[in-house]
Amino acid sequence: MSSALWFSLVGAALVAIALYGVFAEHHPLRRLIALNMMASGVFLVLIGLARQLPGRVPDPVPHAMVLTGIVVAVSATAFALALLRRLSRVQQEEG
């Protein structure tokens, strides 16, 4: 099995596990973790796409996509955590 295929398969498996998490979990924090896992899966698929035949230069475009994707995912996660904290504080104040 080529390593590109291996990366893609692991990525697909991660997405599948994450999908289960998104639908089965109800707490927003757990859902957020599942979404992060899903993102990692998608990034692995992209990295798998970038690996090409030995001796040839790997394709830089998927790498650029993964880097941008990571930045977006990190900021979205930080934002979601901030919202979650604010929400739990408001809920505590309201009792």
Added chain:
Amino acid sequence: MSEALVVLMVLLPLLLAGMLLLAPGGWRQRMGLSATLLSVAPLPPLLWSVWHSGVVEVALGGWQPPLGIALRADGLALLLLTLTALIALPLGLHAGPWFRAHATVGGRGGEWFWPLWLFLWSSLNLLFLAADLFNAYVGLELGGLAAVALVALGGGRDALQAALRYLLLALFASMLYLLGVALLYGAGGTLDLALLGGRLESGVASRAALVLITLGLSLKGALVPFHFWLPPAHATAPAPVSALLSALVVKAPLVLLLRIWFELFVPLGFGAAGEVLTLLGVVAILWGSLQALRQQRIKPLVAWSTVAQLGYLFLVFAIATGLAWSATLLHLTAHALAKAALFLAAGNIVLALGDDRLSSLRGASHGMPLTFFTVGLAGVSLMGLPPSGGFVAKWLLLQAALEQGRWLPVVAILAGSLLAAAYLFPLLRHALTGTLKPTGESAGRSLPLRLELPPLLLALLALLLGVLASWPLALLKPAMPVVLS
């Protein structure tokens, strides 16, 4: 020259957003309107240039695709940029006074509205101009983040909960979309929408990409049964934000889906899958209208009406003709103008009455006749009565459906108009009959013109679109996907 204008459409609101974010507190509200005005500035010359000499393409930094980032200003992009600007100006006039009035009754968020709105604007423009699928993803995601932050501005428990739900959904939808894009890249070796068209072959990867991209974008576009997040998010947000969300934010993913569908998926022979989308669109029209009919509160009623009106935008997938495509985009424009007017007017009413129950509207039209006139005018376009933009759009859509012998969309369009009349009527009936019963401290407060005029302006634009429909149609014509023309 026109290339710089394209870049400025994205860069200007982004820079101004950053500046307002760093500016000291009072400046944000004082400079918000000027920043909005300034961001519109590159649009008129760009519109002129595209109208007279066609599509403008820019490879940013001189890097050509596939490695570089390309922006493409075609007729479709220009229509949406203009629509956004037309909504931005009245909204900018309304938002300042609205947030100030809102603050006197304990509301928050006015200060942060402006930078977030400019961020949102920048990402919407990026999405409309994006020539490649990944850039569109970035626009989609950044716009989603700004929209979520705007929903959270209310600060209360309901607003935060709606915002969090919206954010998780948006993240999920973008991941589906991105996975689809990855598969397309794997199959075609480029992200450029125009280049990809010639390189894809019908296979497992492109089939899976179709499912993932369509699913992701319909989730964001709130197609039934993925609409569950829309009513709470749109109904709890501050009025200017609700107007932005319903008028523009939900439309952006649909525009992207229209582009990808007719430029990639239909040429690949996957057009038949459009039947499913149209069927869901029909269900959305009926279900959204029935839910709107059941609402007892003003803003949820308007939000459910958005679910119904979005359904019309999915009828084109089965009809699949050039006429239906143009009609769909005209409907999108008409709905955006009318719904922005209606949400701003609804915000005014809630502000003046201090209560958003339909029953408390009794006799309210005496205090704010202009606002209820606006509700009536916006209603005319939403119901699709002549001479409004909504009428022309529905008429063309109906004609396209009849030409193709598509009876289900025909029935849905007609039933949807009747139902729209039924759910919008209570807004006016309560207001025009009886005398005002004071229900709260602020009940019966009269509204300043600065709050009443901007929504009226939007409603008049929706009406005017019916008379001037040939302009947007002429702008769209050269941008029509090849399979449809």
